[in-house]
Amino acid sequence: MAKDPLDRPKIDDQEFIAANSEARKRYGRFNLAVVGNTGVGKSSLVNAVFGRELAKVGKGLPVTQGVNYYDDETLGIWDFEGFEIGSGKTPAESLRDGLKIVAKRPSSEQIAVVWYCVAANADRLTVPDIEMIRELDAAGLPVILVLTKVHWTKNPVTGKYRASKDTEAFRDWLEDPVDGDGEPIHLPVRRVILTSSQGKNGKGTGHGLGDLVAQTLALSPDSEKDAFRVAQRLNLPWKREMARPVILAAVAASAAAAAVPIPIADATTLAPIQMTMMGRIAAIYDLNMKTMMSTSAIAQLGAQMAGRALATSLVKLIPVAGNVINASVASAITAATGEAWVRFCEQVHIGKIDVSQIDGAWEQFAPTIVSVLGKLATQKGIKG
Numbered sequence: 001m002a003k004d005p006l007d008r009p010k011i012d013d014q015e016f017i018a019a020n021s022e023a024r025k026r027y028g029r030f031n032l033a034v035v036g037n038t039g040v041g042k043s044s045l046v047n048a049v050f051g052r053e054l055a056k057v058g059k060g061l062p063v064t065q066g067v068n069y070y071d072d073e074t075l076g077i078w079d080f081e082g083f084e085i086g087s088g089k090t091p092a093e094s095l096r097d098g099l100k101i102v103a104k105r106p107s108s109e110q111i112a113v114v115w116y117c118v119a120a121n122a123d124r125l126t127v128p129d130i131e132m133i134r135e136l137d138a139a140g141l142p143v144i145l146v147l148t149k150v151h152w153t154k155n156p157v158t159g160k161y162r163a164s165k166d167t168e169a170f171r172d173w174l175e176d177p178v179d180g181d182g183e184p185i186h187l188p189v190r191r192v193i194l195t196s197s198q199g200k201n202g203k204g205t206g207h208g209l210g211d212l213v214a215q216t217l218a219l220s221p222d223s224e225k226d227a228f229r230v231a232q233r234l235n236l237p238w239k240r241e242m243a244r245p246v247i248l249a250a251v252a253a254s255a256a257a258a259a260v261p262i263p264i265a266d267a268t269t270l271a272p273i274q275m276t277m278m279g280r281i282a283a284i285y286d287l288n289m290k291t292m293m294s295t296s297a298i299a300q301l302g303a304q305m306a307g308r309a310l311a312t313s314l315v316k317l318i319p320v321a322g323n324v325i326n327a328s329v330a331s332a333i334t335a336a337t338g339e340a341w342v343r344f345c346e347q348v349h350i351g352k353i354d355v356s357q358i359d360g361a362w363e364q365f366a367p368t369i370v371s372v373l374g375k376l377a378t379q380k381g382i383k384g
């Protein structure tokens with residue numbers, strides 16, 4: 001085997017791969033149903049929130065008339081469109097048939113939340129719309145009414161964006177719908193959200209999407225919330241929050257492993273703990289989906305980073321810490337490695353790091369002696 005030019009300790013990546021696949025299994029797949037006419041902007045919305053084009057299941061054939069399922073490991077999209085009047089069944093009947101087919105599928109494909117999409121420039125809901133929404137509600141599904149392609153204008157004084165008066169009037173009606181005689185209409189939608197997934201000229205990031213993901217999370221069953229946090233790509237703080245307890249657990253395990261101080265020569269004792277941590281964090285950032293990197297390629301990176309963290313931290317820590325790693329040094333190295341890995345994963349996830357140049361990219365994220373010493377100082381501070 002070629003000698004590592006920096007003489008970094010060799011680290012096995014099996015722990016990474018095992019922890020990564022265990023975490024992926026635990027988070028599972030988030031399933032969303034999008035319902036609405038062709039061209040209303042469903043695919044664009046899915047793309048803006050989840051950041052990817054999904055493969056159609058079943059080689060292009062619809063699951064049934066008007067229903068397609070698209071999925072990858074962490075996301076499934078049930079696309080309901082094209083329920084035409086005149087097929088012999090009402091759209092609500094067709095939808096009900098579609099939902100029956102979904103119900104027979106495995107639990108990993110069951111719908112968590114529905115986005116019922118209507119173009120904002122429509123001035124009302126149609127009777128079939130209302131009947132379809134009632135059908136979804138009767139199936140026990142939480143429905144978000146999403147107004148799509150909202151045209152936003154910026155107030156030059158306040159800098160705030162607003163939808164047109166007509167769109168706001170439509171929203172007000174949706175929140176409190178009445179018929180022509182002023183009689184209330186039963187419209188079981190849980191939220192009404194105004195969105196656009198692109199700007200006027202097809203560019204830009206859109207509006208209302210932060211609200212849409214926040215409400216989708218709020219309405220998701222508890223068992224599906226982490227799956228949604230993993231599958232979506234708009235809200236990075238959620239991912240950071242998920243990573244924090246993973247890092248804390250690894251820090252505690254490192255302290256325990258070094259309760260009897262470890263000779264520096266045996267520093268790689270900590271590596272399995274760090275590799276487990278990094279594998280779990282990579283799952284939170286859905287890295288191999290986003291980048292098409294294999295899990296083992298990510299594991300290799302993790303091993304290199306953990307190795308470098310150990311090598312650079314330890315050599316320089318000897319004057320401070322002596323020839324052994326005690327519990328606080330072990331904790332500090334693991335904490336700094338975890339935080340560096342989170343920053344690295346974020347950058348890959350948002351596409352700031354080019355996958356083709358990934359080889360050198362992690363170097364700048366490896367924890368430095370400064371961050372390790374910083375952690376040590378903080379620990380001392382906490383312990384008084």
Ligand SMILES: Nc1nc2c(ncn2[C@@H]2O[C@H](COP(=O)(O)OP(=O)(O)O)[C@@H](O)[C@H]2O)c(=O)[nH]1
Pocket residue numbers: 036037038039040041042043044045148149150195196197198199200201202206
């Ligand atoms: N101006 C504008 N155009 C949009 C928006 N969302 C989608 N579109 C365009 O509307 C067309 C249909 O969108 P698509 O997402 O394929 O709709 P789907 O048939 O419901 O999946 C495409 O040409 C999109 O570029 C939006 O928010 N604003």
Ligand SMILES: [Mg+2]
Pocket residue numbers: 042043044
């Ligand atoms: Mg589409």
